[in-house]
Amino acid sequence: MLGDYAHRKQMQFSLRKLIVLTCILLFSTVIVAQSENDPLVVINHVDSPLKTLTKKQVVDIYMGRAIQLPTNERVLALDYEDSENLREAFYLQLIGMNTKRVNAYWSRLLFSGRALPPSRVVDLNSASELLTANLNAIAFTRKSDLPKGFKVLFEFENEKVN
């Protein structure tokens, strides 16, 4: 009797585990699929004269190598305080670095007095306010999150990143 009960409990436990794992897998697949169909974009305000950026120009700006836009204006690059998944995806696609390496990279550059890292804002709403106030400001987001009144300067291809 006891053995039968234990076997039934074990079956129930295994079934529950299988359902949870399946849900996680399905959820992850949806997320990945969504990410693959929803590329990262670099954006600015529609009123800005800057129409486009190359990937190299985005790299130079976000990695502190360029302080000016192609229009010769001083650029204000925006990053996020939180949004760790978005940041991780952005820097991996931009330069192949995870955010841990990006933090160490910027600590070196910042405390050598050579350059300032992108300004961190809380979220896309805060970024939108700054993009509106400063036409030389740029930010990044998912294409599906692109707010009205802003345009895409550069769109990442759906690169496979390890």
Place this chain on the structure above:
Amino acid sequence: MPRFLIFFVLMSISCLTNGNEKLRIDGFATLALTHIDDSDVKFRASLTNTGRSSTSFLPDSVIGVQAQYSFNDKFEAVIQGSFTDKSYQHLSTYINMAFLRYRVNNAWSVRAGRLNTKLYMLSEYRDANYAYLWARPPIEMYGAATSSSKVDGVEVTFADDVQGGHITASLAYGYTPVRMDGQSGEFKLDFTEALFLSLEQQFLYWRFSLSAATGVMDNYEFPNFDSFIANLNAIPTEFFPQGKIIADYFDPENKRANYLSVGAAFDDGEWIFQTELAFYRANWSSLADAKFGYISLGKHIQSFTPYIMLAFNEPEEDYEIYPLPDVSQLPPPLNFAIPALLNTTNNSTVNTAIDQTSIGLGLRWDMAEKWCLKVQVNRYKIDFPGSGLFGNNAILGQTQSRTTNVYHLSVSTVF
């Protein structure tokens, strides 16, 4: 007192910046516990720091603040001060940078004021412990050279994309004040007409650097130094042939010091490697001609990075300890002056000579964003004479090499 003053000033600036878009304040801090298991020598992270015995929070702990003010799109000011265990406690020794910069365009910029030179790969940010892997930069490489890593002068920098990478070239000119304090008194020396050239080529995973520096040693001040040189020169050569040789070797005035270093670093997110090699020439007793370097390898395993490091600093020529001659046939005052001068010479050599190798093992744990914990053990093999990077606790009587262990535990952050 100056330490607290600079700390207060920098913290005040920090408080005043809220809401000011043109002013940006950043900081770094490390709280470190360091233990040396050798009672005959004191540990210090650089020659400009105070040697500490046994267990102490002072050798590796640091707090620093950096303020950057943008006057307009092209013109900005940067000041950085750090509160470390300096032996010479004067406000200016705590200022790492204080300069005005004019950015001509993306490629060219000019700086003037107190500049941190790119003398070696970590020299621009060595106090920001979070920015590098180890507990501290290897003392064999950075312990002595740090004393001349700042220059009060001007610098022109060019940066652009070259050969699939990004090159940064800097040329700086000015003078470098070196100030220390210790049991023997205050030490002052200026490297004048100092010229620094540095090249750095950066690729996705690799960085390569080449630096060269030259300067003339001037304005040397050390207690009783002038009378020591005068006494060496006063004794006729026939009685004391080494006198003038020693006087010339000990006197740095108007001698030119030259420095050359090469380095390479790699970090692909899995492996982290860094090495540097440097050569220094000055023909001066207190910082004898030497070669030094290190090699370090680590592996990123999620948030942990274990690493190993090997380092050395050895003189180009063996240090000379003079045997005391038989002076029984010489008349006074020669019969006591010559042994006294040779004793002073030998003591000075023992106090300043550097000749050591080390192996270090450590672990960095990035426990949260902008926070890391480091554990490191270094085993130093110090030849005799050769403990100059450490503070000596009267080891003149010992003439054999020694082995010393230094343990480190720290938490670092940037804010």
